[in-house]
Amino acid sequence: MRPSCSRSNRNNGFPRPTRSSTRSAPFPPDPQCEAVRSIRRRPVPTTPADTDNTSVSKNSPPTSRLSRRELIAGTLGAVAAAPLAAQQQAVETTRRPGRGPNELDQRSPFVTPRRDPSPTSSRTPLQDLQGTITPADLHFERHHGGVPEIDPDRYELLVHGMVDRPTVFTLADLKRFPAVSRICFLECSGNLRRGSAETLPQMVCGLTSQTEWTGVMLSTVLNEVGAHRGATWFLAEGQDAAVMTRSVPIDKAYDDAMIVYAQNGDALMPGNGYPARLLLPGWEGNASVKWLRRIELSDRSFMTREETSRYSEPVGEEGQIRQFSFVMDARSIITEPAYPTTLEPGWHEIRGLAWSGRGLITRVEVSVDGGANWDGAELQAPVLPKAHARFRHPWHWEGGTAEIMSRATDETGYVQPSWEALRTARGPRTRYHQNPVTSWTVGDDGRVLFGVERLRS
Structure with a gap:
């Protein structure tokens, strides 16, 4: 939004300009505002209105008073000259009705944010967004075996292992539990690309996004199946072609872990785990397993491929391996x-x-x-x-x-x-x-x- 021409909105929380100088004005002069001011500053002579001014030079001020209609016309003309040439060709919106409502609204054709896709991920355009909530269709996406299409009517989640009552839950079953909504970020643990000098914020660290997630607390589900006191880890397994699996400490399950089925008030996007996924707030994104189909409780970690060969790394000079580095630091x-x-x-x-x-x-x-x-x-x-x-x-x-x-x-x-x-x-x-x-x-x-x-x- 351009700075307003009105005096009351000119500072926007920045230092107020002094009367003696415009050097400290909060923003560079806005061309449309300056165009309006130039009309208002036009000298108005005192020559009688009936004087013949047909020979006035183009470089000299008019010698008759501007009528209200002329002032408005001149102002509108100056303002209209500022936008881009393409906008000058547009039909004035007040002269014809706009389109009516439709089933699914779309962004203005003048607003075109896009994720940056690669074979295994799509990055959020951080530089194009306002506020803190990421639109669902711009939320970053990272996968290991493509995005599966899962029929929600056939979806099932098995919870078993160290539990009293191994249970298979449908999506409808999950939605019958008390629903909880929470705003939190997700971030891929590999979220840094050094690139070149001509690099957008999207490319530097666009593998993070923020959503209002809705679902059921994982602790509620574990209480339903009767989790054993001796269980210290659980396995989360996805229904994608990679069969993504991660071991998670049981303490996280009883802290703030969720099984979510909605984002920003709507169903999950397919690339973000539809119809249901695990959500581990504050932890690396790969542990929040998407397309969740199985949870198994155990008294030890499962040492899966994704936490041994993939999401572990050498540190220091003596060959130590860093594993289970879940938390995303500031x-x-x-x-x-x-x-x-x-x-x-x-x-x-x-x-x-x-x-x-x-x-x-x-x-x-x-x-x-x-x-x-x-x-x-x-x-x-x-x-x-x-x-x-x-x-x-x-x-x-x-x-x-x-x-x-x-x-x-x-x-x-x-x-x-x-x-x-x-x-x-x-x-x-x-x-x-x-x-x-x-x-x-x-x-x-x-x-x-x-x-x-x-x-x-």
Whole structure:
């Protein structure tokens, strides 16, 4: 939305401009607002209205008073000249009725956010979204054997193992339990792509999204089947071609784990586990097994392929293996300004997202000088545990080079590390749970590029 021309909305929380100078105006001048102001500033002479002005020079002001109709016509003409040429060809919307309602609404043809697909994943366009909730059709998707088509009327979930009553649940059975809704993020543990300088936020860490999930608490289901006290782990198995399986500590089941069947008020999207999936808030996405068909309780982990050869990694210099690294640590990313933006000197708002699998984000700091100095950013309420939080910070760019960065702190005191600190702690072969501070560089010409050099080692 463009800044309003009205005086009351001009500052938007930024420093108020002084009367003696317009240099500190909060935003670069808006062309439409300036067009209107130029009409209002036109000199109105005192020559009588009946004076013949037919020979007035094109470069001199008119010598007659503007009528109200002429003023309005001139204003509308100036405003209409500002939009793109393509918009000038459009038929004025007030002259003909618009379309009527339909069964399924669609985005405006002028709004075209898209995920970035690859053979095994699709990344959320973080730079195109507002707020903290990701539209269901833009939620990131990661699979290991394609997206199956499952008939909900034939769907079944088996819960067995160390239980009193092994039970098969249908989707209707799951929906008969007390329904719970929760807003939380999901993130792939491999959510970092270093790429090149010409990289969108979507490509840097677009394998995270946020949804309001609806389903049944897993603890409710386990109480229904009579889980044994000696059970310490459970196996979650998917109904995809990869038969995705993960071992999960039973404590998570009794904490906040859910079996969900809806997102953002509607059924799950097929790529996100329709008709039902496991949800482990704050933990790496692969453990929230999609297309859930089996849960088995045991007194030991199952050591499946996905947690031995895939989602484990060497750390340090002595060949140690890091396993069961479930929790996603605190992280943030600036989504605006970012590539391919080109800045004009003046006030800008640095915006982004921060999140932590350990709980609440308590602080986000922003630096515009490559980390030499940090200022606290404002967090947009409400800030929820294990959820994306929006942050913003006003910045006056006066030209010249700059490097903008953000770092997040969560309620445990964990601070998002630099790339160097992360590599020192984990070793050079780390692949998962990479949550380093990232940056965007601003050139003398205002062009914004991804700070890929900070991630080279």
